[in-house]
Amino acid sequence: LANQLCYACVYKRNEVEYRAKWITTLANARHSAAITCSPRTMRAVLVSNKTGIDLMPSLNYNFKLNIALMNWGYLCTSPSKYLMINARSDNLFKVKKYEEAMMMNRRCVILADGYYETCQETNKKHFVFLPAPPEYSMKVIGEDERYNRRLMHMAGIFIENNQTDDKAGFSFVIITVDASESVSKIHSRMPAILETDEDVLKWLNPDEYPSTVAARLLKPVECNVMETNVKIHCHVPDKDGSIQMRITDFMKPPSTKKQKC
Numbered sequence: 164l165a166n167q168l169c170y171a172c173v174y175k176r177n178e179v180e181y182r183a184k185w186i187t188t189l190a191n192a193r194h195s196a197a198i199t200c201s202p203r204t205m206r207a208v209l210v211s212n213k214t215g216i217d218l219m220p221s222l223n224y225n226f227k228l229n230i231a232l233m234n235w236g237y238l239c240t241s242p243s244k245y246l247m248i249n250a251r252s253d254n255l256f257k258v259k260k261y262e263e264a265m266m267m268n269r270r271c272v273i274l275a276d277g278y279y280e281t282c283q284e285t286n287k288k289h290f291v292f293l294p295a296p297p298e299y300s301m302k303v304i305g306e307d308e309r310y311n312r313r314l315m316h317m318a319g320i321f322i323e324n325n326q327t328d329d330k331a332g333f334s335f336v337i338i339t340v341d342a343s344e345s346v347s348k349i350h351s352r353m354p355a356i357l358e359t360d361e362d363v364l365k366w367l368n369p370d371e372y373p374s375t376v377a378a379r380l381l382k383p384v385e386c387n388v389m390e391t392n393v394k395i396h397c398h399v400p401d402k403d404g405s406i407q408m409r410i411t412d413f414m415k416p417p418s419t420k421k422q423k424c
Contacts, residue, residue: 169184171274172209172230176360186210186230203246204235206273206335207232208232208319209316210231210271214270230274231271237322247260249336249338249352250337252378255320255374260322264320269321270374272317272318272319272367273316275295277292277295278293280349280350281350316357318338319336337355338355339352339353343383343384346386365377
């Protein structure tokens, strides 16, 4: 699965092809795909050697892409502990931590097949899946005609961890924007999705696109909202008040007993 992720992370610009590689073999070995993921878990993110920090020491200063493992969410310790998992695009230069990350060019791209969003209808909460656009769902890599999924690319920033027990050295947050027309029926916000190879490469190359310019890439895009037949209803108990979900739990046949959601 880790190698398949590399096959999916190939980008073209002006006839030049950029292929992402894992930063280390250890990161490759530790990566595991997940149908759902929650904050405080390590996920694969796309970075470049221009990110303003020595993630990938090299004597070669040509632009290149790498895949790293980072924790989703940054735990703030002051004034009270809370977990930052998203960053509003309009706050990137207003909130100190976000501004520091932007000015230090710590920009990344979160890789996924899509994302889930909560939807409230009457008194029942359920989850709706928003996949990568179908026109980008497949692409051919090389002459071997190997087909791979085209992933959804969500813009993010990363911050150095302040927790000594974190296995990853950095944490990322997903940048959000106002929802597009199709998504606004479900939620008022959505991830900042980078639709094209060009957008991905611009976001990850601060030498050519400084943060104030790259921020213009953060805009709403239309998404396909998968309708009733794939809505995932909340049939699992919520012990601590947070959503810790596994897709297999949700996909069990609904119980005949009355469920609390």
